Amino acid sequence: MKILVAVKRVVDYNVKVRAKADGTGVETANVKMSMNPFDEIAVEEAVRLQEAGKAKEIVAVSLGVAACQDTIRTALAMGADRGVLVETDAELQPLAVAKLLKAVADQEKPDLIILGKQAIDDDANQTGQMLAALLGWAQGTFASKLEFVADALNVTREVDGGLETVALKLPAVITADLRLNEPRFVKLPNIMKAKKKPLAVLKPTDLGVDVTPRLVTLKVQEPPKRQAGVKVDSVTTLVDKLHNEAHVI
Amino acid sequence: MSASIQNPLEQLQQAGQALDAVQKVLDYALADLRERSQKADGKISAALLDQHQLVSYDLALSCAEVTGARFGLDYAKRARNASVATADALTLEERFALLFTAEALQAVRNRLSARPADFGLDESWLSATVDHPAVRQFCLAQLPAERVAELGQLMRAQDGVTGAYLLDDHHEMMRETFRRVAEEVVMPLAEEVHRHDLDIPDAILDQVKELGCFGISIPERFGGIQSDEQEDNLGMIVVTEELTRGSLGAAGSLITRPEILSKALLKGGTEEQKNKWLPQLAAGDLLCAVAVTEPNYGSDVANMRLKATKTEGGWLLNGAKTWCTFGGKAGVLLILARTHPDVSLGHRGLSMFLLEKPSYPGHAFEFVQEGGGKLSGKAISTIGYRGMHSFDLFFDNIFVPEENMLGGPQGEGKGFYFTMAGFAGGRIQTAARALGIMQAAYEKALSYAQERIVFGYPIGDYQLTQAKLARMATYLAIGRQFTYSVGRLMDQGEGDMEASMVKFFTCKTAEWVTREALQIHGGMGYAEETPVSRYFIDARVLSIFEGAEETLALKVIARSLVDNAKTKAEVGV
Ligand SMILES: Cc1cc2nc3c(=O)[nH]c(=O)nc-3n(C[C@H](O)[C@H](O)[C@H](O)COP(=O)(O)OP(=O)(O)OC[C@H]3O[C@@H](n4cnc5c(N)ncnc54)[C@H](O)[C@@H]3O)c2cc1C
Numbered sequence: 091m092k093i094l095v096a097v098k099r100v101v102d103y104n105v106k107v108r109a110k111a112d113g114t115g116v117e118t119a120n121v122k123m124s125m126n127p128f129d130e131i132a133v134e135e136a137v138r139l140q141e142a143g144k145a146k147e148i149v150a151v152s153l154g155v156a157a158c159q160d161t162i163r164t165a166l167a168m169g170a171d172r173g174v175l176v177e178t179d180a181e182l183q184p185l186a187v188a189k190l191l192k193a194v195a196d197q198e199k200p201d202l203i204i205l206g207k208q209a210i211d212d213d214a215n216q217t218g219q220m221l222a223a224l225l226g227w228a229q230g231t232f233a234s235k236l237e238f239v240a241d242a243l244n245v246t247r248e249v250d251g252g253l254e255t256v257a258l259k260l261p262a263v264i265t266a267d268l269r270l271n272e273p274r275f276v277k278l279p280n281i282m283k284a285k286k287k288p289l290a291v292l293k294p295t296d297l298g299v300d301v302t303p304r305l306v307t308l309k310v311q312e313p314p315k316r317q318a319g320v321k322v323d324s325v326t327t328l329v330d331k332l333h334n335e336a337h338v339i
Numbered sequence: 340m341s342a343s344i345q346n347p348l349e350q351l352q353q354a355g356q357a358l359d360a361v362q363k364v365l366d367y368a369l370a371d372l373r374e375r376s377q378k379a380d381g382k383i384s385a386a387l388l389d390q391h392q393l394v395s396y397d398l399a400l401s402c403a404e405v406t407g408a409r410f411g412l413d414y415a416k417r418a419r420n421a422s423v424a425t426a427d428a429l430t431l432e433e434r435f436a437l438l439f440t441a442e443a444l445q446a447v448r449n450r451l452s453a454r455p456a457d458f459g460l461d462e463s464w465l466s467a468t469v470d471h472p473a474v475r476q477f478c479l480a481q482l483p484a485e486r487v488a489e490l491g492q493l494m495r496a497q498d499g500v501t502g503a504y505l506l507d508d509h510h511e512m513m514r515e516t517f518r519r520v521a522e523e524v525v526m527p528l529a530e531e532v533h534r535h536d537l538d539i540p541d542a543i544l545d546q547v548k549e550l551g552c553f554g555i556s557i558p559e560r561f562g563g564i565q566s567d568e569q570e571d572n573l574g575m576i577v578v579t580e581e582l583t584r585g586s587l588g589a590a591g592s593l594i595t596r597p598e599i600l601s602k603a604l605l606k607g608g609t610e611e612q613k614n615k616w617l618p619q620l621a622a623g624d625l626l627c628a629v630a631v632t633e634p635n636y637g638s639d640v641a642n643m644r645l646k647a648t649k650t651e652g653g654w655l656l657n658g659a660k661t662w663c664t665f666g667g668k669a670g671v672l673l674i675l676a677r678t679h680p681d682v683s684l685g686h687r688g689l690s691m692f693l694l695e696k697p698s699y700p701g702h703a704f705e706f707v708q709e710g711g712g713k714l715s716g717k718a719i720s721t722i723g724y725r726g727m728h729s730f731d732l733f734f735d736n737i738f739v740p741e742e743n744m745l746g747g748p749q750g751e752g753k754g755f756y757f758t759m760a761g762f763a764g765g766r767i768q769t770a771a772r773a774l775g776i777m778q779a780a781y782e783k784a785l786s787y788a789q790e791r792i793v794f795g796y797p798i799g800d801y802q803l804t805q806a807k808l809a810r811m812a813t814y815l816a817i818g819r820q821f822t823y824s825v826g827r828l829m830d831q832g833e834g835d836m837e838a839s840m841v842k843f844f845t846c847k848t849a850e851w852v853t854r855e856a857l858q859i860h861g862g863m864g865y866a867e868e869t870p871v872s873r874y875f876i877d878a879r880v881l882s883i884f885e886g887a888e889e890t891l892a893l894k895v896i897a898r899s900l901v902d903n904a905k906t907k908a909e910v911g912v
Binding site: 104105106108119120122124159160163164167275276277278279281282284285 | 511515520550554
């Protein structure tokens with residue numbers, strides 16, 4: 091089995107995100123960037139499947155600026171075998187990403203594609219679903235467990251009421267939820283090995299995909315600063331304030 | 340021209356010119372010191388040099404600061420190239436470099452002008468260099484309180500990040516990984532280890548081993564991760580720095596011993612010895628410790644007395660060693676011993692041995708060999724640096740087979756050189772440890788300054804706190820780049836003296852940075868439960884081991900500067 095994992099370069103989860111002064115986006119100059127945490131979980135799952143003898147090859151794909159190569163190298167150090175970068179400076183929205191991934195999948199012909207359920211920058215949670223639709227493949231989203239039973243892939247999904255298990259036929263698209271696994275620390279020897287693993291760079295035009303954005307961002311602004319709280323002396327005052335000042339009850 | 344309308348490039352140029360002027364006066368003072376330390380035959384006499392210790396120390400420190408400032412200016416340039424900053428706005432890294440340079444110049448001026456005659460200088464030298472209007476103007480433009488505090492304000496918006504690290508991607512990945520290891524594995528255990536003087540927990544030891552840390556200074560052909568062609572000191576530096584951010588005693592110092600031992604083995608070991616020991620060290624299957632220091636000799640390595648006497652098939656060791664860190668857990672000890680009975684041979688009578696022993700947990704052990712030889716060890720109680728335990732060792736007829744003499748029969752009498760080869764790695768590694776502690780302390784200081792409200796405002800709102808944060812961040816960021824740059828020099832087989840300089844400088848700085856971090860916490864800083872109290876105590880040891888500050892400054896840095904000093908004629912007027 092061949093697995094494709096998609097990895098996105100995002101502002102590191104430890105960084106306090108700041109809006110740009112002109113309201114056109116968030117500040118990314120001199121800001122630490124890392125692999126989207128849900129994608130790390132996706133890579134980890136692929137590596138575990140490989141270690142368990144279920145997968146032969148893992149290809150890590152990223153889409154975006156040249157620096158996404160760093161993100162791919164991280165996936166390679168975690169255990170992916172090779173990388174593909176579709177390089178573009180254009181803004182990429184979920185549909186464009188899904189189309190690019192489909193084009194890569196058409197070339198690579200994987201049996202399974204694993205993505206993070208969402209990226210922590212735009213929290214869109216759309217790419218995996220769009221990709222499955224474009225490919226016409228089965229999808230198992232918000233996966234918290236994968237299990238191969240005969241020739242089906244059982245995917246446990248975290249849904250509102252609890253856990254739901256669906257049986258998928260391959261090829262399929264999976265999106266990883268937080269509890270699917272705990273990604274490993276990268277070992278030093280593997281960091282050195284990752285330097286030598288192959289990484290191919292393509293352009294969207296090579297794949298014949300038009301990535302022009304379809305949505306327009308009007309404005310990005312920071313949430314209002316939280317006001318300092320007050321202590322109230324009785325439940326009556328609390329209820330009164332919640333009702334008359336905060337208007338929440 | 341007033342400084343406020345100068346663009347960043349002009350300010351950096353001015354800094355460079357000011358450093359050139361001050362380098363000149365330092366060169367002249369070194370030339371003068373050289374003249375005063377020469378014997379009739381022109382050779383430098385250690386005894387004569389020792390008559391000018393204060394001047395030697397001040398020159399060593401001044402040259403370290405000026406060298407750091409130069410690396411800082413270079414850093415500012417690289418950081419600008421890597422950023423999207425506009426030509427008229429100062430980057431954070433440029434602010435660090437400028438403040439650092441100005442403070443260094445100011446400090447050098449203080450030292451030289453306090454006792455110019457001792458440096459062989461007269462008024463005209465001072466007014467042409469440290470007091471030159473261009474140098475003064477540069478300092479006066481960079482050092483106003485408002486400007487320093489402004490940098491502090493900027494730091495408050497940086498979430499504890501102290502400038503761009505500017506690492507290439509695989510070193511960045513190492514940093515990233517070990518930053519997480521420190522946060523997720525080390526930090527949760529660090530306080531307990533410190534307060535209860537515990538052994539390093541297996542959770543940490545096993546993790547560090549599994550990730551391949553012990554092989555970080557060992558070439559691939561011996562099972563490590565270094566390329567066989569070229570040394571990579573930066574990887575070791577970065578990993579050490581991040582682990583130390585978690586804890587100096589319980590994590591950051593784990594790599595020091597294999598670093599020293601592997602450098603000594605690579606330098607002096609026979610092929611057989613390298614093949615036997617390096618793979619075990621790299622895998623972390625064999626932990627090691629270094630036993631050089633003795634109760635009566637520490638800095639004076641050439642004078643060590645532990646006695647090795649020839650016996651059937653090997654050597655018998657008798658005597659005492661002290662401060663042998665990790666000596667309990669270690670499965671092999673690297674021991675410097677006197678193999679020639681004639682003490683007057685000095686360092687030429689010393690050899691190195693590798694002694695295998697069982698690994699013992701806890702604070703005391705006794706190892707009895709089949710033939711009756713005995714090695715007992717007892718941990719010395721210390722105020723900090725806890726986890727590895729540093730042992731007093733007593734050797735009573737301990738047998739070491741002859742194949743365990745480093746370098747084989749040819750290694751006899753070369754122990755001092757092998758020790759020094761090992762220590763060079765230990766020094767740059769200790770600079771990295773200083774960086775890790777400083778970063779940890781700075782982050783705590785910053786977050787406390789944001790939260791703690793005194794007289795109605797967060798203490799970070801006050802100018803004095805902002806100035807502290809600005810200076811702490813500056814010394815840390817420049818110290819880091821100084822260390823990285825020296826690491827890169829060492830990869831090229833250079834930078835030995837610079838490694839001592841940067842060790843000397845960063846360790847001294849770490850004491851001050853951790854002190855300020857504790858101070859910002861007020862009373863809470865003095866509480867054992869607050870990590871900054873541990874950072875403060877731990878940082879204190881850095882200037883003692885791996886070359887005590889004074890010994891490094893006088894015997895290594897000043898000595899090397901004087902040896903390589905230009906003549907007065909070459910310096911010119
Ligand atoms: C926690 C800890 C762990 C250690 N771990 C190890 C280890 O694993 N292995 C090991 O071998 N050693 C270890 N050491 C020992 C350490 O390397 C020595 O303490 C150090 O070399 C200094 O030696 P000393 O203590 O004998 O001081 P001394 O040499 O007695 O020096 C005392 C003071 O005098 C100063 N001084 C020395 N010479 C001069 C001079 N000519 N002029 C002016 N001042 C001078 C020194 O700088 C120092 O300030 C450790 C020490 C500590 C504290």
